[in-house]
Amino acid sequence: MKVYINGEFFDSADAKISVFDHGLLYGDGVFEGIRVYEGCVFKLDEHLERLEMSAKAIMLKIPLPRSDLSEAVCDSCRQNKLVDGYVRLVVTRGIGDLGLSPKLCETPQIIIIADRIQLYPDSYYTNGMKIVTVATWRNNPAALPPMIKSLNYLNNIMAKMDAQNAGYVEALMLNDRGCVAECTGDNVFILFKGVVYTTPTSAGNLKGITREVAFNIAKEMDIPLKEVELTRYDLWNAEECFLTGTAAEVVPVTEIDGREIGDGKPGTTTLRFIEAFRKKVSIEGTML
Numbered sequence: 095m096k097v098y099i100n101g102e103f104f105d106s107a108d109a110k111i112s113v114f115d116h117g118l119l120y121g122d123g124v125f126e127g128i129r130v131y132e133g134c135v136f137k138l139d140e141h142l143e144r145l146e147m148s149a150k151a152i153m154l155k156i157p158l159p160r161s162d163l164s165e166a167v168c169d170s171c172r173q174n175k176l177v178d179g180y181v182r183l184v185v186t187r188g189i190g191d192l193g194l195s196p197k198l199c200e201t202p203q204i205i206i207i208a209d210r211i212q213l214y215p216d217s218y219y220t221n222g223m224k225i226v227t228v229a230t231w232r233n234n235p236a237a238l239p240p241m242i243k244s245l246n247y248l249n250n251i252m253a254k255m256d257a258q259n260a261g262y263v264e265a266l267m268l269n270d271r272g273c274v275a276e277c278t279g280d281n282v283f284i285l286f287k288g289v290v291y292t293t294p295t296s297a298g299n300l301k302g303i304t305r306e307v308a309f310n311i312a313k314e315m316d317i318p319l320k321e322v323e324l325t326r327y328d329l330w331n332a333e334e335c336f337l338t339g340t341a342a343e344v345v346p347v348t349e350i351d352g353r354e355i356g357d358g359k360p361g362t363t364t365l366r367f368i369e370a371f372r373k374k375v376s377i378e379g380t381m382l
């Protein structure tokens with residue numbers, strides 16, 4: 095595999111960055127996870143825009159304009175002959191000293207890893223996932239805005255471990271008001287009485303690109319969609335529930351906190367979203 099670092103490609107064994115990089119020392123940096131389907135990069139411009147917005151929020155100047163970054167992502171796929179896969183685009187603060195201050199970090203590092211993707215098992219899509227609320231809250235926006243896709247994912251990793259310790263694969267995270275925020279790497283949607291609901295980003299979640307795709311699917315299918323702060327009670331009583339994310343795509347949830355959702359099977363509206371999503375990824379995207 096060839097890994098891109100600052101404009102050069104290295105064999106994966108030689109793709110190295112400094113131990114003094116603040117990305118490693120402090121999680122000081124931003125990233126994107128992007129999918130490639132049938133030789134086309136899905137929602138590339140949207141991912142690059144979010145990367146720039148995350149970088150702006152942490153006052154990190156990305157050393158390449160969007161057009162060059164876009165080309166670098168596509169080039170990484172081509173170098174690796176990647177037709178279907180996952181691209182991890184990372185921008186770190188760069189090399190500094192052991193102090194917190196980013197002032198000494200002169201050159202942000204751009205890393206692009208284009209790899210095959212470990213897909214979720216088919217059973218998640220046919221039978222649905224079981225998720226559980228965990229004790230770890232999503233970051234409080236006043237401490238670290240969850241809209242920033244930063245390299246510091248410890249909050250979500252803690253939640254993931256909580257879920258795994260309880261015997262589940264995915265965690266439902268609440269915000270500091272006790273309302274639903276999101277899962278560790280996915281946004282949450284429910285269906286109730288013909289309306290699809292999801293939590294607004296002000297509830298403390300990432301503005302997911304797949305979430306936006308789901309908004310468009312709802313519009314195209316004439317299904318009303320509302321962004322409302324949701325409680326666990328709302329989720330337990332939902333007729334359907336699904337998660338959206340770049341890795342998970344659209345995945346049904348059939349049990350939350352031991353409560354069966356609907357009839358315990360993936361809902362018909364959820365299945366329509368999955369189908370519409372799969373159609374979109376097969377016809378849209380930036381050609382390599």
Ligand code: PXG
Pocket residue numbers: 127250276277278279280281299300301302303304305338339340341342
């Ligand atoms: N919420 C959080 C906290 C995320 O990290 C999403 C929602 C979904 O956003 P997109 O734009 O992907 O629709 C994410 C996605 C993984 C993985 O392997 C996922 C993410 C980050 C790292 C790993 O599932 N982010």
